[in-house]
Amino acid sequence: MDRHIQVLPDKGAIIQTALQLILERAQAAIAQRGRFTIALAGGGTPKPLYEALAQQSLPWDKVWIFWGDERYVPPTHPDSNEGMARQAWLNHVPIPAEQIVPMPTDADDPAIAAQRHNQQLLDLFQPPAGTMPSLDLILLGIGDDGHTASLFPHSAALTVSDRLVTVGNKDGQPRITFTAPFINQAATVLFLVAGASKQAALTEIFSDTGDDAVYPARLIRPQGELWWLLDTAAAQGVPSLL
Template sequence: MKKIIEVLPDKPALIERGIELVLTKIQSAISERGRCTIVLAGGSTPKPLYGAIATQDLPWDKIHVFWGDERYVSPNHPDSNQGMARQAWLDKVDIPESNIHPMPTDGETPAADATKHEAQLREFFGIEAGQFPQFDVILLGIGDDAHTASLFPHTEALQVQNGLVTVGNKDGQPRITFTAPLINQARSVLFLVAGASKRPALAQIFAPDADPFTYPARLIQPQEELWWLLDGEAGELKYEE
């Protein structure tokens, strides 16, 4: 695994670097494989990145958009990751609706919708049970508790080894989330982290030895490329690559 840690002066510089990397990954994927599969993160940090991508002149019909996790709410709910990305980016560009692959949140149960989305992913990538697809780029953030996607400390979702999609749990509130093994298949995983409040979590994530079930972002060890982009506040401590 190639691991790169970059500390940018401030959040605007973090977003600018993130845009640069994401555009490079999109263009190389399309040139090499004819399409790009990108997985989006929720939260406030990547929102300006999505807004900037919306201003680019890209071959939108060759870009397929997914989400790494979703709150169990309707797409028009203010907490919806899908809703945020649509407002900031997807509704502003001429991307085919068939290229947008949101996590379903309107089924009978979160578990049923997780199973449904796993089937959707298998169909899209043409893979059998037991196989994992390989996304081109997955965007992630972390919480102050070192969670990523909806992989929260000491929750059942961290134990899933064979599935692609599972149910996460945040203080009793269900989420749908990619599993750590699925994320780890990606060609590139890109963490965007801003703010001083993230320093304690980062110290544990980058520590030589710490419990991944307490600090779940430690589980993310992709086979190919792992990028950590930190703003000056988050990256004030010195982290070893």
């Protein structure tokens, strides 16, 4: 694992650094393989990043969009990660519709939706039997509790290792989420973390002795590059960063 931690002055600097990292990796992937695959994160932190990406001049016909997790609501719902990304970015650039691959949230049973999306990804990438595909870049954040994607502390999703997609659970509310092993196949994983409320979780995530079940972001140890972009408010007081 190739880990990089950058402490930046503020959220704006996180966004600018993330934008450059994404553009560089998109251009490299398209040059090497003819396409760039990226999984998006939800929440407030990446929204200005998506707005900035909407202003770029990438070869959009070679970009494929996925999501690392999704709340179990329709895409028109205010809490939808898909809806936010479409409004901020995807509705403003000419990515072919079939290359935007949201997580389904229309089944009566979230487990059925997760199984359907798992099969959709396998059909699309067609990895060799017994292996998982590798996305070029996965964007992630963390919660104050140390969760990432919809991998929440002490939840059953943390132990799923034979699928790309599973059901997450937040206080009884179902989510659809990539599994930790699938995230770890990525060429690049990029965490965006802002705010003083993240200090306690970051201390445990970066600790040599932290508990993966309590702070699930610790499970993210990709085969490729791991980037942590932190603002000074989030990094302040984290012992390993002092």
